[in-house]
Amino acid sequence: MASPEPEAHPDEHDPGRWGHSLANLGELLIDCLEARQARSVAEVGSYAGELTEPLLDWASRRGARVIAIDPAPRPALVELSQDRPDLELIRAPSDEALGRIELPDAVVLDGDHNYYTVSEELRIIGERAVEAAFPLLLFHDVGWPWGRRDSYFDPERIPEAQRQPLLRNARLFPGNRGVADEGAQFQIAAVREGGPRNGVLTAIEEFVEARPELRLATVPAFFGFGVVWRSDATWADAVARVVEPWDRNPLVERLEANRVFHLATAASRAARLQEKEATTTSNALTWVEELRCAVGGEIFQFLPEDWVESRPQLSMDGADFFLIKSRPLIERYVELLAELRPRKVVELGVLNGGGTAFIREMAQPHRIVGIDRSPPHDDALARYIARRGLEETVEIHSNVDQADRGRLAEIVDRDFGGEPLDLVVDDCSHRYGPSRASFNELFPRLRPGGVYMIEDWSWAHGGTGGYWPDEVPLTRLVLEATLALATSPDLIADVSVQLDSVQITRGSAGADARGFDIVDLIDSRGRGLMAAVPSLP
Numbered sequence: 122m123a124s125p126e127p128e129a130h131p132d133e134h135d136p137g138r139w140g141h142s143l144a145n146l147g148e149l150l151i152d153c154l155e156a157r158q159a160r161s162v163a164e165v166g167s168y169a170g171e172l173t174e175p176l177l178d179w180a181s182r183r184g185a186r187v188i189a190i191d192p193a194p195r196p197a198l199v200e201l202s203q204d205r206p207d208l209e210l211i212r213a214p215s216d217e218a219l220g221r222i223e224l225p226d227a228v229v230l231d232g233d234h235n236y237y238t239v240s241e242e243l244r245i246i247g248e249r250a251v252e253a254a255f256p257l258l259l260f261h262d263v264g265w266p267w268g269r270r271d272s273y274f275d276p277e278r279i280p281e282a283q284r285q286p287l288l289r290n291a292r293l294f295p296g297n298r299g300v301a302d303e304g305a306q307f308q309i310a311a312v313r314e315g316g317p318r319n320g321v322l323t324a325i326e327e328f329v330e331a332r333p334e335l336r337l338a339t340v341p342a343f344f345g346f347g348v349v350w351r352s353d354a355t356w357a358d359a360v361a362r363v364v365e366p367w368d369r370n371p372l373v374e375r376l377e378a379n380r381v382f383h384l385a386t387a388a389s390r391a392a393r394l395q396e397k398e399a400t401t402t403s404n405a406l407t408w409v410e411e412l413r414c415a416v417g418g419e420i421f422q423f424l425p426e427d428w429v430e431s432r433p434q435l436s437m438d439g440a441d442f443f444l445i446k447s448r449p450l451i452e453r454y455v456e457l458l459a460e461l462r463p464r465k466v467v468e469l470g471v472l473n474g475g476g477t478a479f480i481r482e483m484a485q486p487h488r489i490v491g492i493d494r495s496p497p498h499d500d501a502l503a504r505y506i507a508r509r510g511l512e513e514t515v516e517i518h519s520n521v522d523q524a525d526r527g528r529l530a531e532i533v534d535r536d537f538g539g540e541p542l543d544l545v546v547d548d549c550s551h552r553y554g555p556s557r558a559s560f561n562e563l564f565p566r567l568r569p570g571g572v573y574m575i576e577d578w579s580w581a582h583g584g585t586g587g588y589w590p591d592e593v594p595l596t597r598l599v600l601e602a603t604l605a606l607a608t609s610p611d612l613i614a615d616v617s618v619q620l621d622s623v624q625i626t627r628g629s630a631g632a633d634a635r636g637f638d639i640v641d642l643i644d645s646r647g648r649g650l651m652a653a654v655p656s657l658p
Contacts, residue, residue, distance in 0.1 A: 139384060142171040143231050143261040145343040149367065150259055151179050153348060154227055156359035157257040161225035163188040165215045165242065166232030166261075170198035177205055188225065190218040190232075193531055196520050214278065219245045224256060231261040235271035235311075237283040239324035247328070255335075255351045257360065260325060264345025265381050266293050268322035271311040274535075285311035285319055289538045292392075294385045295378065303389035308538035325349065336361075338368040341377045404482050406455055412448060413440060417482035419505070421475060423448055442475030442501055450576070450621045451479075457624065458484040461572055463543035467492065467533065469523050469559055470549030474502025477515060480546070490536045491517045492529070493549065523547075524555035526562040530634065533566060541568035548576040553593040560598065561639060564625070565632035570614075573625045575599070578618075597651075599623050601639050604647035612642060 143150065150172075154162060160183070167173045167189035180187045188209045189198060202210035211218045215232045219242060230242055239260075246256065262268065270293075271285045287309055294304030298314040311319060322339070325347055329337045334353055338361075340346040348364050350357055367373060404417040412423045422440040424447055444451075458480065464487045468477055471493040478501075481489055496519040497503070506515050518532050533542070545563045547556055556575065564573050581594035599618060602625050606613040614628035643651070 140343045140380075143229070143343075143346070144172040144175060146261075146340065146346045147172065147175050149340065149346065149363070150229070151175070152363045153257060153259060153360055154179065154185075156363050157227055157350075157356050159183075159185060159226035159257065161186040161188070161223075162227040162229065163190060163219070163222060163225045164229040164231070165190045165219070166230070167191045167194060167198050167210075169195035170201045172229070172231070173198060173208065174201060177201075177208055181207065186225070188222060190215055193535070196518065199520070216241050216245060220249075224249050224254075226254075227257040227259060229259045229261075233272070233274045233278075234262045234267035234321050235273055235279065235285075236318045236320055236324045237271075237279050239321050240328070243324065243328040247332070255354070257356075258347075258349040260321065260345075260347035260349070262344050263322040263325065263339050263347040264341055264377060265295050266305070266307070266310070266314070266344075267320060268345055269320035270314040271319055272307060273309045276309060283318070285313070288312050290540065292389075294389075295381050303392065304385040305388040306392065308535075322347070338364040340364065340367040341369065341374040342367075343377070344381075345377075404485070406451075406483065414451070416479065419478055419482055421451075421479055423451060441505070442478050443473060444475040444479065445472070446476075446576075447621060450619075453619065453622065454479070455483065457544075457572065457574070461544060461570075463571075464488070465537055465540060465542045466490070466544045466546070467542055467563060469493075469545070469547045471497055471502070471517060471519075473498045474505065474517075476546065476548060477502060477517070478505050480544075481511065481515060486543070487514065488537060489515050490532065491515070492521050492523065492532065493517070493519055494522055495519060522555065523549045524558040526558055529559060529562045533563065541571065542566050543568060543571050545571075545573045546576070547574065551577050551580055551595055552589070553595050553597050556595055557598050557601075557639070560625075561637050562634055564627065564639075565634040565637045567627035569627055569629040571627045573627070574622055575625070576622045578623050579620055598639075600651065601643065604644075604651065605639055605642035608644045608647060609642040 162176060162185065164173055164176060164187070168191060170189070173187065173189050176187050179185070187207065188211060189202065190211045190213065191198065192212060192214045194210060194212060198210065202208050211222070215238065224246070228246060230239065232238065250256065273279060273284070273287060276284055276287060288300055289309055290306055291310040292301045292304040292306050293310060294301040300312055325337060329335045329349060334351050335349055336352045338348045348360065350360050407415045409415050409420070414421050419442065420440045422443045424445055463484050466480055466486045466489040468480065468489060468491045471477060471491040474491070474497045477489060477491050480486065497517065502517065506512060516536055521528050521532070523529070542563065545567065547559055550556060560573060567573060575598070578595045578599050580588050581596055602613060602616050602623070606616045610628060611630035612628045612632055613625060615626035617624040640648070
């Protein structure tokens with residue numbers, strides 16, 4: 122019996138149409154669950170919930186149970202778990218989760234795509250299935266590129282002896298067993314394809330070869346779909362009837378080979394275009410009115426310098442974005458971005474996305490990641506990203522507290538692949554504690570010469586002194602940075618203070634973000650001076 126078409130379209134989280142989600146094979150996967158007559162399924166590597174949502178829709182019709190397993194679920198999956206009480210979300214690595222949950226009727230393995238992780242997942246399932254029925258196993262990425270080549274979400278979680286030699290931001294091209302000059306770029310990949318203990322499919326094949334009662338089928342579509350089941354199960358023939366027409370189907374195999382070839386070719390062309398853009402001058406800024414400018418075809422509306430006192434009524438008619446920034450601050454941004462030419466940018470505090478769009482238009486960075494406790498206040502940024510085709514360039518993380526150093530580290534490591542940052546802009550809470558936590562986590566991740574910019578540090582003084590009378594002034598962080606400059610100029614190379622912002626430039630000395638604290642850079646005399654500074658205004 123054919124299953125209903127999944128209601129959540131797999132392209133929803135795949136605007137580049139790479140077909141990266143297993144949801145693209147949802148009809149076939151659901152048919153396998155139907156053939157198994159599954160009443161429980163665990164999905165390892167649920168990520169943003171692209172497959173989880175159609176699984177829930179199927180489960181609601183069949184009275185089945187769905188468990189989503191991911192150590193770092195994206196906000197969309199977290200929201201889905203909050204909206205759907207029938208979903209159990211387990212925030213844990215797969216080995217921990219699979220070792221403690223009740224073994225379900227079916228397990229989807231689509232987590233960390235490397236030999237060691239998949240082998241461990243299968244070992245745990247195999248050992249636990251001695252006392253329970255062996256589940257139907259469904260796999261993703263058994264084809265190119267991860268079928269015969271390891272990828273690592275977090276290499277430190279893999280024992281060093283079990284890791285392949287790896288490369289960050291590696292470019293891969295179908296047919297090239299090494300690393301290519303051009304091709305699709307991946308955050309972390311083994312430097313070679315093939316060989317022992319390398320790749321998802323290699324791990325599956327070794328597991329199946331050691332167990333004669335198991336059968337493996339592979340469907341060469343959308344990066345490869347694998348199915349493993351016991352051939353003596355009562356439902357084995359039903360599963361076989363579903364997958365046999367697709368198993369190693371030569372026609373589908375040729376279609377997939379053609380597809381990934383063109384994906385890698387398109388990625389090469391996009392990279393060449395991006396490099397060309399990087400060698401050209403940034404978009405020019407044109408002031409169309411006193412408080413309105415145009416950059417790259419986008420119109421930005423700003424505030425007057427005395428906006429706190431005057432509370433102006435400004436019209437957004439004809440403007441694409443509104444920024445709570447003054448013209449002098451914007452002019453400093455123009456100067457900074459032209460000089461720094463940042464390629465990797467983190468923005469703390471997104472609001473409606475105006476700052477994100479402005480930095481992108483002015484600097485053309487390769488990657489800009491925005492972080493905020495709340496989603497953007499309107500859909501202006503989402504429309505801008507879609508209109509400009511920036512889905513691979515701009516990433517927004519909502520529901521993130523800037524004081525959460527662990528979450529910041531997780532986001533930056535994941536989105537930038539461990540590469541150093543060029544620019545961090547903090548226009549977020551403007552409070553000392555959270556701002557200091559963000560600085561301590563992100564400043565060490567800047568490259569030498571990179572800049573950490575903090576806006577609105579002076580709110581406790583002058584005309585804005587009425588704000589947050591019981592809060593520690595953000596001024597304290599500026600003083601700490603200045604004292605660190607005096608004692609540790611090899612790490613704090615420069616501190617440039619203006620009324621509305623401070624720019625702190627990273628020196629060339631090494632620094633480990635883990636446990637970093639700016640106070641540790643200050644000598645005893647400086648600490649004594651800070652101790653004499655009242656914490657409250």
